[in-house]
Amino acid sequence: MPTEPILSVRGLAKRFQGLRALNGVDFDVAPGEVFGIIGPNGAGKTTLFSCLVGATRPTAGEIRFRGERIDGLPNYAIVARGLVRTHQIVRPFKEMTVAENVSIGEYFGAGGRRRADPGKRIAEILDQTGLASRARALAGTLSIGDAKRLEIARAVATEPYVLCLDEVMGGLNPAEIVAAMSLIRSIRDSGVTVLWIEHHVHAVVGVSDRILVLNFGEKIAEGKPEVVMRHPEVIKAYLGEEAPRVV
Amino acid sequence: MSALRAILVNSLLTAGLYATMSYGLAVIYGVMRIINLAHAGILMLGAYVTLTLNVRFGIDPLVSLVLVIPLFFGFGVVLYVLLVKPLPQSAGGASIESLLLLFGVWLVLQNLAYAIWSGDIQSIMTGYTMRSVSVLGVRVGLPGLAVFAVSAASLVVLEATLRWTYLGRAIRAVTQNRDAALLSGINADRISAVAFGIGSAFAGAAGSLLAMLYAFTPDFGRSFLLKAFCIIVLAGMESVSGVAAGAFVLALLENVIGGYTAIPTSFQDALSFSLLVVALVAFPQGILGAFGAWTGRRRKLA
Amino acid sequence: MSLLRRSARFLVWPVAAFAVLAAAGPALLSRGALNDVWNTAFAVILASSWNILGGFAGQISIGYSAFVGIGAYTTVLLALAGINPYLTLPIGALLAALFSYVVGLPTFRLRGPYFTIATIGVSEAVRVFASGVSFTGGSSGVRMPAGSFDFVRNYSAMVLLAVIVVALSAWIKASPFGRALSAIRQDIDAAEALGVHAAKYKLAAHALSAALVALAGGLFAINFQYISPGSVFDFRLSLTIVLMPIVGGLGTVTGPVLGAILFSYLQIKMLSIPSLRDSYLFLYGGMLILVMLFEPKGLVGLLARLRRAPSAPSPARPVSHAD
Numbered sequence: 001m002p003t004e005p006i007l008s009v010r011g012l013a014k015r016f017q018g019l020r021a022l023n024g025v026d027f028d029v030a031p032g033e034v035f036g037i038i039g040p041n042g043a044g045k046t047t048l049f050s051c052l053v054g055a056t057r058p059t060a061g062e063i064r065f066r067g068e069r070i071d072g073l074p075n076y077a078i079v080a081r082g083l084v085r086t087h088q089i090v091r092p093f094k095e096m097t098v099a100e101n102v103s104i105g106e107y108f109g110a111g112g113r114r115r116a117d118p119g120k121r122i123a124e125i126l127d128q129t130g131l132a133s134r135a136r137a138l139a140g141t142l143s144i145g146d147a148k149r150l151e152i153a154r155a156v157a158t159e160p161y162v163l164c165l166d167e168v169m170g171g172l173n174p175a176e177i178v179a180a181m182s183l184i185r186s187i188r189d190s191g192v193t194v195l196w197i198e199h200h201v202h203a204v205v206g207v208s209d210r211i212l213v214l215n216f217g218e219k220i221a222e223g224k225p226e227v228v229m230r231h232p233e234v235i236k237a238y239l240g241e242e243a244p245r246v247v
Numbered sequence: 248m249s250a251l252r253a254i255l256v257n258s259l260l261t262a263g264l265y266a267t268m269s270y271g272l273a274v275i276y277g278v279m280r281i282i283n284l285a286h287a288g289i290l291m292l293g294a295y296v297t298l299t300l301n302v303r304f305g306i307d308p309l310v311s312l313v314l315v316i317p318l319f320f321g322f323g324v325v326l327y328v329l330l331v332k333p334l335p336q337s338a339g340g341a342s343i344e345s346l347l348l349l350f351g352v353w354l355v356l357q358n359l360a361y362a363i364w365s366g367d368i369q370s371i372m373t374g375y376t377m378r379s380v381s382v383l384g385v386r387v388g389l390p391g392l393a394v395f396a397v398s399a400a401s402l403v404v405l406e407a408t409l410r411w412t413y414l415g416r417a418i419r420a421v422t423q424n425r426d427a428a429l430l431s432g433i434n435a436d437r438i439s440a441v442a443f444g445i446g447s448a449f450a451g452a453a454g455s456l457l458a459m460l461y462a463f464t465p466d467f468g469r470s471f472l473l474k475a476f477c478i479i480v481l482a483g484m485e486s487v488s489g490v491a492a493g494a495f496v497l498a499l500l501e502n503v504i505g506g507y508t509a510i511p512t513s514f515q516d517a518l519s520f521s522l523l524v525v526a527l528v529a530f531p532q533g534i535l536g537a538f539g540a541w542t543g544r545r546r547k548l549a
Numbered sequence: 550m551s552l553l554r555r556s557a558r559f560l561v562w563p564v565a566a567f568a569v570l571a572a573a574g575p576a577l578l579s580r581g582a583l584n585d586v587w588n589t590a591f592a593v594i595l596a597s598s599w600n601i602l603g604g605f606a607g608q609i610s611i612g613y614s615a616f617v618g619i620g621a622y623t624t625v626l627l628a629l630a631g632i633n634p635y636l637t638l639p640i641g642a643l644l645a646a647l648f649s650y651v652v653g654l655p656t657f658r659l660r661g662p663y664f665t666i667a668t669i670g671v672s673e674a675v676r677v678f679a680s681g682v683s684f685t686g687g688s689s690g691v692r693m694p695a696g697s698f699d700f701v702r703n704y705s706a707m708v709l710l711a712v713i714v715v716a717l718s719a720w721i722k723a724s725p726f727g728r729a730l731s732a733i734r735q736d737i738d739a740a741e742a743l744g745v746h747a748a749k750y751k752l753a754a755h756a757l758s759a760a761l762v763a764l765a766g767g768l769f770a771i772n773f774q775y776i777s778p779g780s781v782f783d784f785r786l787s788l789t790i791v792l793m794p795i796v797g798g799l800g801t802v803t804g805p806v807l808g809a810i811l812f813s814y815l816q817i818k819m820l821s822i823p824s825l826r827d828s829y830l831f832l833y834g835g836m837l838i839l840v841m842l843f844e845p846k847g848l849v850g851l852l853a854r855l856r857r858a859p860s861a862p863s864p865a866r867p868v869s870h871a872d
Contacts, residue, residue, distance in 0.1 A: 055742065079744035091739040093732055104732050107725050109744025158744055282662035333842060343609060346662045347795065348841040350611075354788075354834030361827070469784075473673065476666045514681060517674035 004067070006031040006193050007052075007083070007162055012061035012071075014047050014217075021047040023217040024061070029162070034184065034194045036208035036225070038201060040237055044217040045197045046088055049164050052195075053085045054078040066161065080111040085164035086151040088197075094140030098131055098150055101139050102157045109158030122157065128186060129153040130179070145176050149183075156187060163187060164195040169203060181207055201238075205229060213237070249384065254506050256385040258498040263398030264456055265494035266487075269475040270405065271449030273490055276479070277422035278442035281342075285326065285349040286450050286475065287468030288356030293319060293454020294463050295364055301371050308371055308459045309393055315455050316448045323447025326352065327440045353468070360465035370462040394456045401452065406487045418442060470516055477519065567712040571705045580700075587704050587772070589813040590711035591765055596793035596805035597714045598761035602754040603791065604800035605727055607734030608657070609665045612672030613790045616645040616759040618679060618781040620766025625691045625776060626684075634693070635706070638767040645763030646756040653755045657748055660737075669784075676782040690777025693770065703772050710768065714761055719802045730754055734800075762790075788833060796836055798849025807848045 005028035014022040022044045029035045037045050050056040052063060054075040063071040065083050073081075084105075093101050102122050106114065115121040126132045129149040134142065139150060148168055155163055165184070169177050181203055188194050198204045204211065205225040213221040213234050221231040228234055268290065275283045293315055300306040300314065330352065334344055378389040409415035420428040421438050429435050457463070457471065474497060482493025497519065504515050570590075574583060595613070602608050623641035628634045656667040680688040721727045729750045732740040737747050770776050793812050798804020819826040844850045 053742065055738070074746075075738075075741040076744050076746045079742065084744075085742065087739070087742070091736050091742075093735045093739065095735055096728075096731065100728065104728060104740065104745065105743045108729060108740075108746075111744070154743055282666065284666075330838065330842065343607070343661065344841045344845055346609070346665060347837050351834040351837030351841065354830045354837070356834075358828055358830035358834065361830070469669070469673070473666070473670045476663075476670070480663070511681065514677060517677045520670045520674055 003030060005029055005064075006066055007195075008062075008064040009052075010062045010064075012048070012051060012063065013059045014044075014051055014056060015059045020217050022051065022058075022061075025214070025217070025219050027212050027219065027222055029193060029195060030209075031161075031193055032188070032191065033209040034188050034196060034207050036204035036211040037195060037197045037214065038199070038204055038211060039214035039220075042216075043214040045214055046166055047217075048214070049085045049166055049195075049197065052078075052164060053083055055085075076108075079109045079158055079160075082111075082113065082159070082161035083164070084109060084155045084158045084160040084162075086155050086166055086168060088166040088170065090144075090147045090151045092139035092142065092147055092150055094138065096139055097136050098139055098142070098146075098153075099126065099135045101150055102126065102153050105154040105157030106159075109160075111159075113159035115159070125153050125156050129156070129183060144171055148172070148180075152183065152187075156192075160192060162193045162195060164197075166197045167199060168196075169198055169200050177203060201229075250506065252383060253385045254499070254502045256383055256387060257391075258495060258502045260387060260391050260395040261498040261502070262491065262495035263395040263402070264453065264460070265474060265478060265498055266491045267398040267401055267449060267456065268453035268471055269478040269490050269494060270402065270487065271446040271453065272472075272475045273479055274418070274442050274449070275446040278418055279331075279439050281331070281345045281349070283349050283443075283446060284346060284472070285352040285356065286446070287472035288353035289319060289322070289447050289450040289468075290454040290457065290471055291360060291463070291465055291468040292356055293451035294458035294467075295360055295369070295454075295465075296451070297455040297458045298364070298369055298371055301373075307373055308455055309397065312397065312452055312455055315451050319451030320444040320448040322451070323444040324440050326447065327443035331443065332436070332439075357465045357468075364465070366464055366466075368462050368464055369458075371458050373459070376459075388460075390459045394459055397452075397456060401449070402487055402491060409487065414441065473516070473520060562716075567709055570708045570712075574708070575701050575704065583700075583704055585813065585817060587707055588816065589810055590707045591769060592789075592793060592809035592813045593711040593806055594707075594714050594765040595762055595790045596797065596809040597711075597718050597802075598758040598765075599790050600794040600800065600805045601718060601721060601730075601758045602751070604794050604804070605722065605734065606730040606751055606754045607800075608751060608755075609791065610668040610755075611665055611784075611787050611791050612668035612675075613759075613762055614782050614784065614786040615672045615675040616649065616762040617766035617769070617786060617790075618675065618776075618778070619645045619648060619759075620763030621770035621776045621781045622679070622685055622691070623763070624767035624770045625693050629691070629694050634767075634771050638764050641763045641767045642760035645759040645766075649755045649759035650752055653752045657751045657755075669787075672782070672784065672787055676778055676784070679778045679782050686777070688778055690775060690780070693774045698771075698774070700772070703768060707765070707768050707772075710761075710764055715802065715806060717761075718805075722802055726750065726753070731800075785829075792833055792836065794847075796840055796847050798847035799845075801846075801849045804847055804849045811848070 007029040009028070010026050012022055012025045013020070025044075025048065037048065039045055047056065051058045051061075051071070054070070054073050054077065058071050061071060062069060065078070065081060068081070070078055070081065070083070093104065096104075099122055102125055103118070106118055106122055106125075123132070123135075126135055129152055131146060131149055131153055134146055139147070142150060152165065152168060155165075168184075169180055172180060177200065184194060184196065184207055196204065196208065208225055210223060211221075211225050211228045212219060213228055213231070215233075215237040220233040220237060221228045271289075272283060272286050275281055275286075296315060296318070297308050297311050300311040301308055306314075330348060331345065334342070334348060373390070375389040375393075379386050380389055380392060381387075382392065407415075409419055417428070417433045417438050418441070420431065420433060421435065425435070453471075461467070478490060478493040478497050481496055482489040500519055501515055504510060504518060510518060570586060574586060578586070595617070599610070599613055603610060620638070620641035623644055624634055624637040627637040627640060652668075652671050656664055656671065659667055679685050685691065721730075729740070729745050732743075732745055733747050733750060741747050766781060769781070773780075789812060793808035794800075794805040795808070796811065797806065797808025815825075815832070819829060825832070840847055844854070846853070
C-alpha cells in the first residue's frame with residue numbers, strides 16, 4: 001500500500017492446548033480504511049481480535065501498531081495506545097448508567113487523547129450512537145440493540161486510532177442493520193480506522209474498503225470485496241462448491 | 248538412602264489422605280463453580296461424628312465410614328437444597344454470595360461442635376493406633392497405612408464412577424461445559440445436588456480418616472481447607488489423577504521441609520502456603536498446567 | 550469547580566460529627582460511654598477501610614487482622630525504642646501498605662473466591678510468624694513502655710480518624726478512582742478492555758485501606774497498652790471486619806458505618822451475656838447466611854426496600870444479556 005500501514009500483522013498464531021485457533025496470519029491495514037474480516041464459525045476471527053488488543057497472548061507472531069511492536073503488551077496498555085475492541089457478547093457495567101459506562105472508556109482509555117471537555121465529548125458520542133435519550137438509564141436495563149450501541153460508544157470514547165468491532169450486527173433487525181452501517185461509516189469519517197468482524201456478508205461487502213477471509217485459523221484471501229468474494233477458496237469455505245449470489 | 252525412602256513413603260501415605268480431602272472441594276467447584284468453605288466444617292464434623300461413634304458405641308473408625316459416607320452425602324444434598332439452590336446465582340456461578348453463605352455455614356458448624364463436644368482437644372485411640380509395620384523398609388504406623396488404603400480405594404471407586412457411569416459422565420460434562428451439558432438434557436439441579444452430596448461425603452470421610460491420625464478441635468478444619476485449596480490450585484480440579492498428583496507434591500513438600508529443616512510444624516503450613524503463592528506467580532495456570540496438555544484442560548484461575 | 554469546593558460537600562457532615570463527638574463527648578459522657586464510642590469509632594474505621602477494597606472493588610479479603618497487627622506492633626515496638634507513640638502511627642501505616650502491596654502482587658492474580666482463600670492463608674501465615682518470632686515477644690505479646698496515658702487524646706484521635714475514613718470513602722466513591730474500582734468489581738475484563746489497569750487500582754485500594762486499618766491498630770495499642778498475637782492477629786477479628794460492611798451494606802458509604810454500630814453493640818452485649826459470647830460463631834454465621842439468602846445488600850438494602858412504598862413496583866431488574 002502507498003502509505004505506511006497503521007496495523008501490521010505477521011505470522012500471528014494462537015494455540016489453545018492443542019487447538020490451533022490461528023495458524024500464521026499476515027495482513028496489513030491502511031489508516032482510515034474499513035477492513036472487514038469474515039469467515040465461517042470457528043475460523044479464529046474473535047481470537048484474532050483478542051490477540052490484537054492483548055486480551056490473549058499470541059503464541060507466535062508480530063503485531064505492529066503505528067510502527068510499534070505491541071504483541072505481548074497487556075490489554076489496558078494497548079487501549080492506551082489507541083487500539084480498542086468491542087465484545088461480540090456485550091459486557092456493559094450493569095450497575096452504572098449509560099453515561100458512566102461511556103465515561104470509563106473516556107477517562108481510562110483515551111490517555112493523552114482525552115478531549116478538553118469530557119462531558120461534552122461523552123454527550124457527542126451518545127448522540128452519535130443514538131443513546132442520548134438513555135444516558136441516565138442503568139446499563140443493565142438496556143435492550144440488546146441499545147446495549148450493542150453502548151458497547152461501541154464505550155470503545156469510541158477511548159479515542160482510538162483503530163476500532164475493532166466484533167459482530168455488532170448479530171441479532172439486529174434490518175432497520176437496525178442499516179443504522180449500524182451508517183454508524184460505522186460515520187466513525188470511519190471521523191478519522192478512525194475500523195476493523196470489522198461480521199457474519200452479514202452483504203453489510204461487510206457494502207461498507208468495507210478491503211476484506212480478509214479466514215478459515216481454520218488461516219488467511220484464505222485478502223483484498224477488495226469484489227475480488228475476494230469471487231475467490232474460489234472463499235466460495236468453497238462458505239458454501240461448498242457453489243458460487244454465491246453476493247452482488 | 249533410608250531417609251529419602253522414609254520421606255517418599257510418608258509422602259505417599261499422606262498424599263492419599265490429602266487427595267481424598269481435596270476431591271470433595273474439587274467436585275463441587277467443577278460442577279457448580281462454587282468454592283465450598285463449609286468443606287472445612289464438614290471435615291471437622293466428620294471427625295467428631297467418628298469420635299462419638301467410637302466413644303459411645305465402640306465402633307472402629309474405619310468401620311464407621313459405612314455410616315459416615317451416606318450420612319454426609321445426605322447432609323450435602325440437604326445443604327444444597329435448603330441453602331445453595333435458593334441463592335440468586337449469577338450466570339457462571341462463583342458468586343461472592345455463595346462463598347460467603349457457605350462461610351457462614353462453616354461458622355455455624357464450628358459453633359455446633361463447640362456446643363456439643365466442647366473445645367477440648369480430642370483424639371481417637373484404637374487397638375492398632377500404636378502399632379506399626381514395615382513398608383519398603385520404612386516403619387509406618389498402622390492407622391496411616393489403613394487410611395492410605397481407604398483413600399486410595401475411594402479414589403479408585405471415584406475414578407471408575409466418573410468414567411463408566413451415566414452419573415459420572417454427566418458430572419464430567421457439566422464440569423467441562425455447563426451450557427452444552429444442559430442442552431444435552433442433563434438436569435443441572437439434580438447433578439448439582441449429587442455433586443454437593445459427593446463433595447460432602449468425601450469431606451466427611453476425610454474427616455473420619457483425619458481423626459484417626461491427628462488430634463482435633465472444632466477449629467482444625469481451617470488448616471486442612473488451606474491445604475486442599477493449595478492442592479487444587481496446583482493441580483486443577485477436573486481429574487482425579489490431577490488432584491492425586493497435587494496432593495503428592497504438597498505432601499512431599501511438607502515432609503521434605505519437616506525432614507531436612509528444623510522449622511516447627513506450625514511454620515510449615517505457613518511456608519507451604521507461601522511457596523504456593525510463589526508458584527502461582529510463576530505458573531498462573533497451576534504447576535501441572537504448565538506441563539502441557541496431556542493432563543487435560545486446565546481451568547484458568549486468574 | 551475547584552477541588553476544594555467540590556469536596557466541601559463531603560466535609561460538612563464529618564466535621565459536624567467530629568466536633569460533636571470529640572469536643573462534646575468528654576465533657577458530657579461518662580467514661581463508660583466514651584469507651585463505647587471509642588469502640589464504635591474503631592469498628593467504623595476497620596469496616597469503612599475494608600469496604601474500599603471489598604465493597605467498592607469487590608475483592609473480599611478475610612485477612613485484614615494482619616494490618617491491624619502490623620499497626621499495633623509497629624507502634625509498641627517503636628515506642629519501646631523511645632519514639633513518641635503517636636509519631637509511630639504513620640510508620641505503621643506505611644509498613645502495612647508495603648505489606649499489602651507485596652501480598653497483593655501475587656494474590657490479585659487470583660479471582661473471586663480464590664483470592665479470598667489466599668487471604669485467609671496469608672493472614673494465618675502472619676499470625677503464625679508473629680507467634681513464633683522472638684522480637685515480637687512471641688505468643689505472649691508485648692507491652693507499651695510505662696508513661697502517662699491520655700485517654701481523651703487517644704479518643705479524639707480515634708474519632709477523628711473514623712470521621713476522616715468515612716469522608717474519604719464518600720469522596721472515593723464519587724471519584725474516577727471509585728468508578729474504576731466499581732468497573733473492576735462488575736467486570737474486570739471489560740474494564741481492562743477499556744484501558745483500566747486493574748492491578749494498579751486493586752493494589753492502590755488495598756494499600757490505602759491497609760494503611761488506614763494500621764492507623765487504627767496503632768491507636769488500639771496505645772489505648773490498651775498490651776497486645777499479643779491472639780488479640781490483634783486474630784482470625785475472629787478478620788471475620789468481624791468482613792461481616793460489618795456485608796451486614797451493613799457492601800459497597801455503600803453508610804453500610805459499613807451501620808454494620809460497625811451494630812457489631813459494637815453486639816460486642817458490648819456479649820461482654821455481659823456469656824451464652825451470647827460462646828455462640829458468637831453461630832451468630833456471625835447465621836447473619837451471613839441470612840444476609841446472603843434474603844438481602845445481599847445488607848441493612849442499607851433492607852432500609853431501601855422498606856422505604857419504597859409497599860404498592861410501588863420494584864425498580865427494573867437489570868436484564869442479563871447472554872454471558
